[in-house]
Amino acid sequence: xxxxxxxxxxxxxxxxxxxxxxxxxxxxxxxxxxxxxxxxxxxxxxxxxxxxxxxxxxxxxxxxxxxxxxxxxxxxxxxxxxxxxxxxxxxxxxxxxxxxxxxxxxxxxxxxxxxxxxxxxxxxxxxxxxxxxxxxxxxxxxxxxxxxxxxxxxxxxxxxxxxxxxxxxxxxxxxxxxxxxxxxxxxxxxxxxxxxxxxxxxxxxxxxxxxxxxxxxxxxxxxxxxxxxxxxxxxxxxxxxxxxxxxxxxxxxxxxxxxxxxxxxxxxxxxxxxxxxxxxxxxxxxxxxxxxxxxxxxxxxxxxxxxxxxxxxxxxxxxxxxxxxxxxxxxxxxxxxxxxxxxxxxxxxxxxxxxxxxxxxxxxxxxxxxxxxxxxxxxxxxxxxxxxxxxxxxxxxxxxxxxxxxxxxxxxxxxxxxxxxxxxxxxxxxxxxxxxxxxxxxxxxxxxxxxxxxxxxxxxxxxxxxxxxxxxxxxxxxxxxxxxxxxxxxxxxxxxxxxxxxxxxxxxxxxxxxxxxxxxxxxxxxxxxxxxxxxxxx
Amino acid sequence: xxxxxxxxxxxxxxxxxxxxxxxxxxxxxxxxxxxxxxxxxxxxxxxxxxxxxxxxxxxxxxxxxxxxxxxxxxxxxxxxxxxxxxxxxxxxxxxxxxxxxxxxxxxxxxxxxxxxxxxxxxxxxxxxxxxxxxxxxxxxxxxxxxxxxxxxxxxxxxxxxxxxxxxxxxxxxxxxxxxxxxxxxxxxxxxxxxxxxxxxxxxxxxxxxxxxxxxxxxxxxxxxxxxxxxxxxxxxxxxxxxxxxxxxxxxxxxxxxxxxxxxxxxxxxxxxxxxxxxxxxxxxxxxxxxxxxxxxxxxxxxxxxxxxxxxxxxxxxxxxxxxxxxxxxxxxxxxxxxxxxxxxxxxxxxxxxxxxxxx
Numbered sequence: 001x002x003x004x005x006x007x008x009x010x011x012x013x014x015x016x017x018x019x020x021x022x023x024x025x026x027x028x029x030x031x032x033x034x035x036x037x038x039x040x041x042x043x044x045x046x047x048x049x050x051x052x053x054x055x056x057x058x059x060x061x062x063x064x065x066x067x068x069x070x071x072x073x074x075x076x077x078x079x080x081x082x083x084x085x086x087x088x089x090x091x092x093x094x095x096x097x098x099x100x101x102x103x104x105x106x107x108x109x110x111x112x113x114x115x116x117x118x119x120x121x122x123x124x125x126x127x128x129x130x131x132x133x134x135x136x137x138x139x140x141x142x143x144x145x146x147x148x149x150x151x152x153x154x155x156x157x158x159x160x161x162x163x164x165x166x167x168x169x170x171x172x173x174x175x176x177x178x179x180x181x182x183x184x185x186x187x188x189x190x191x192x193x194x195x196x197x198x199x200x201x202x203x204x205x206x207x208x209x210x211x212x213x214x215x216x217x218x219x220x221x222x223x224x225x226x227x228x229x230x231x232x233x234x235x236x237x238x239x240x241x242x243x244x245x246x247x248x249x250x251x252x253x254x255x256x257x258x259x260x261x262x263x264x265x266x267x268x269x270x271x272x273x274x275x276x277x278x279x280x281x282x283x284x285x286x287x288x289x290x291x292x293x294x295x296x297x298x299x300x301x302x303x304x305x306x307x308x309x310x311x312x313x314x315x316x317x318x319x320x321x322x323x324x325x326x327x328x329x330x331x332x333x334x335x336x337x338x339x340x341x342x343x344x345x346x347x348x349x350x351x352x353x354x355x356x357x358x359x360x361x362x363x364x365x366x367x368x369x370x371x372x373x374x375x376x377x378x379x380x381x382x383x384x385x386x387x388x389x390x391x392x393x394x395x396x397x398x399x400x401x402x403x404x405x406x407x408x409x410x411x412x413x414x415x416x417x418x419x420x421x422x423x424x425x426x427x428x429x430x431x432x433x434x435x436x437x438x439x440x441x442x443x444x445x446x447x448x449x450x451x452x453x454x455x456x457x458x459x460x461x462x463x464x465x466x467x468x469x470x471x472x473x474x475x476x477x478x479x480x481x482x483x484x485x486x487x488x489x490x491x492x493x494x495x496x497x498x499x500x501x502x503x504x505x506x507x508x509x510x511x512x513x514x515x516x517x518x519x520x521x522x523x524x525x526x527x528x529x530x531x532x533x534x535x536x537x538x
Numbered sequence: 539x540x541x542x543x544x545x546x547x548x549x550x551x552x553x554x555x556x557x558x559x560x561x562x563x564x565x566x567x568x569x570x571x572x573x574x575x576x577x578x579x580x581x582x583x584x585x586x587x588x589x590x591x592x593x594x595x596x597x598x599x600x601x602x603x604x605x606x607x608x609x610x611x612x613x614x615x616x617x618x619x620x621x622x623x624x625x626x627x628x629x630x631x632x633x634x635x636x637x638x639x640x641x642x643x644x645x646x647x648x649x650x651x652x653x654x655x656x657x658x659x660x661x662x663x664x665x666x667x668x669x670x671x672x673x674x675x676x677x678x679x680x681x682x683x684x685x686x687x688x689x690x691x692x693x694x695x696x697x698x699x700x701x702x703x704x705x706x707x708x709x710x711x712x713x714x715x716x717x718x719x720x721x722x723x724x725x726x727x728x729x730x731x732x733x734x735x736x737x738x739x740x741x742x743x744x745x746x747x748x749x750x751x752x753x754x755x756x757x758x759x760x761x762x763x764x765x766x767x768x769x770x771x772x773x774x775x776x777x778x779x780x781x782x783x784x785x786x787x788x789x790x791x792x793x794x795x796x797x798x799x800x801x802x803x804x805x806x807x808x809x810x811x812x813x814x815x816x817x818x819x820x821x822x823x824x825x826x827x828x829x830x831x832x833x834x835x836x837x838x839x840x841x842x843x844x845x846x847x848x849x850x851x852x853x854x855x856x857x858x859x860x861x862x863x864x865x866x867x868x869x870x871x872x873x874x875x876x877x878x879x880x881x882x883x884x885x886x887x888x889x890x891x892x893x894x895x896x897x
Contacts, residue, residue: 012805013811015808071845074842075679079800081802084801085680432800
C-alpha cells in the first residue's frame, strides 16, 4: 500500500504530463505483477465490491476521530471528499504496515463473510496502521469513490511502454469486464487475439466537437478550410441516447455502454435482433426510446435508466430501439481499419438482412452537396430530436478514443434563458470549500421559481467572485445549502426541456450549465417561467 | 442597566469608547492600534497609528507617510485612562496581541496568531484576560499542522531534486511573514535565494528595522536565468502564472499555505507542490491558546467562526461569533484589482495584490 499511496501522492504533485507518465512507469516497474493489475483495475474504474456501507464507515470514523458527528459533517463540507475527511480527522498512526495493494484488496474482499462487529474491528485496526496518505487512498478504495486526476490514456501509455506494446492494443485488451484476481499481467501483455474473451468490446471512437459559441458560428469558409471538400464527408444526425457497442459472438450477445458497463439485461427489446445477427458481429450505435419509428426525447429513456427491475409498464411506456452507425467486427474479423464507407456498406448489408427492422435502425445519411447546404440542414436538428450533426471522413478508420481529425460533432446552439441564482452549495474535489453548485430561478409573477441546478461554466476567477458574493449575501443556511440574496443573473444553457411533474417549475432540463455571467442584467430582467415554458415547443 | 462593554464591534472596527481608539479599523479613524502590518489589519487613512517597533518600517513602506508611534512588547500606553499594551502574537515579525485594561477589566485582541515558534517572529505568549477576541482562520479540526522542521525538510529536499533535474525552483508565500520564515529555514548550502521585488522590498524594510535576515538577491531583468536555476526564487502569490514567472523557463513551483492541507484546495492552485505551512494557529493551537487566556468570553472575528464557536460552546466556553472585515477564508481566495484600492500603497512595486495575508 505504501507504493500505491506514494503513487497517488506523486501524481497529485505534478501537473506535467511527461512527469505523470514517468511516475506511472516507475510504479509499474517497481511493484509485483498482481499490484499492477489491481492498480490498473482501480485506475480504469473497476472498483472492488463495496464491503462496508458508507454510513457505518462514517460512524466508525467519527468514533475514531473523537469529535461530535455534526463537526464531522461540517468538516466534510470543507474538505469536499469523504475519504479525505476521514483520513484528516483521525489521530496519527503509531504502527505501520507493509502489506501490498493486492494483500489489502484480498482482505477487503473477505469482509463479505464477516459480521458487523468483525468488520469494525478490522477497519479500526487497519486505520491504526496506515499513515495519512495511505489511509486516504485506502478509504477511497473502500468507499468505492476512487477517482484520480490521471486519464486512462496516460496509464495505458505508461504501461504500454513498460510492456512493449502498442497503446491501442493495450486499450483494447483492458476493455470490458475482468477481475484483477483472475486476469493476470502475463495474459494482458502476451500476444493474444481479442477473441480470447468473447464479451470484450472495442475502445470507442469519440468525436471531437466543432467549437463555436452562440455569438460566433463557424462559417462555411471555415468548414471548407478546416475540413476540406464536403464530398469527403458523410453526415448523420447526432442522436441523444446511450452510446453502446453491441456484440454477438459464439451465439452470445453483449451490450456495452460507453462507461464500459455491461448493460445487456437492461435492454431486453434488443435481444431478438442481436441474436439474429451472424456470429462475430460488433455494432456501434445509439440506444434511444422509440415510438412509431420515431425517436423520443432523452427524458423518456431516462425513466428506465437506473431501474433494477424493468416493469411491464416501463417497457410499454419507454420502449427502446437502436440506431446503429458503425460496424467494428464482421464475420469474426476486426474491420476497424477499413474505411468509413466500406464499413457503412457492411452495416447496410447487416441491416438489410435483419428480421427486426423496427428495432435495428441504421442512421440515415444526410443528403448534402455543399457545406452551406449542410449548415442549413443542421437548423432542423431540434425538429429531428437530434443534438446536431455528426461528420465522418469517408476514408477514415475507426480509431481509439477522442481524436481530432476524422470524426466531428457539430452541435446546435443550446437553448438558453437568463436566470437568477437563489441557492448555493459547496462543491467537491478541487472546488471543495468554494460555493460552486448553484440553483437558478426564473420569475413567476413576483416570485422566483427554481428550475435548474448547474455546476459548470464559470472561470476560476468568476467562481471566486461568486463565492465571495455568496458568503457575504447569505440569507439563510439549511445544512450545507445557503439561500442567497437574489441578485446575480446568469445565462443558463441546456440541450432540451421537457414537462416534469417532479419539479416545482413543471419542467426538467437536459444538461443545464452556465453559459455566462450577465453582469449587464439586473435581476428584474431575468426570464419568466412563461418564457421558459414557451421553449417546450408544444 | 447593562454596563457598556470595554470593546465593541462597530462598522469601522473594534472600538474602545472609554479610550476613544480603534483596534485594526477598516475605515479611517482618529486613533488606531494596529496588531500587524498585513493589509486587512493595517488600513490606510487613520490620523494616528500605534504598533510594535518591529512593524514600523513595513508599515511605513506599505502605507507611506503616516503618524506612527511604536512601542515594545509589554510597554504600556494610556489613552484616556485606558491602558494599552502589546504582547507577541507569533504570526509575523512585529505582530502583536493588543491588551486593553480599564478598572481591572482586561480584554485581549489577538489579531492573527500562531502558537508554534517559527524562530523569527517573537513567539506567541498567552495573556490572561476576561474577554478574548480571537481569529479562527483554521478553526476546523481537519487543519492540524506538522512541526515546521518537517515541512522545511520537505521543502529543502524538493529544492535539491529540482537542482538535480536542472529545473528552476519557485516557492510562493506571502511577502510579509511567510517569505521571511521560509528564507530563514532554507538550506543555503543548496544555493542562493532570489526574491521577487515585492518580497525584497519587505525584506529591506525589515532589515532597516534591525531584523537579521539571510542574504537575498532581488531579481531584475538582468539576472541571468541560468543563475536563477541554481538557486531558489521566493515569490508572492500574485506572481503565479504571470510572465514574470514564466521567464524562468522550466520551473517547478511550490505553494506554502495552510490551505494546502486540503487536496481540493491544492489542486485548485495547480501548484506542483503544496507545502502545509501556515502563520495561523491550527485547530489544536486555537483551542489551547483560547484556553490559556482563562477568559470568560471569547469572540471569534474571522475564519470558520460559526463552526468553531459552536464547538467551543459545546466544550464549555462562552463563545460568540462577530462580524469583521479581517482576513477570513473568503478574502484569502480573492486576488483582484479592486483589492488594491484600500492599500493605496505608493511604494508597492507592481503586482502585489495580496490582501488578507492568509497562510
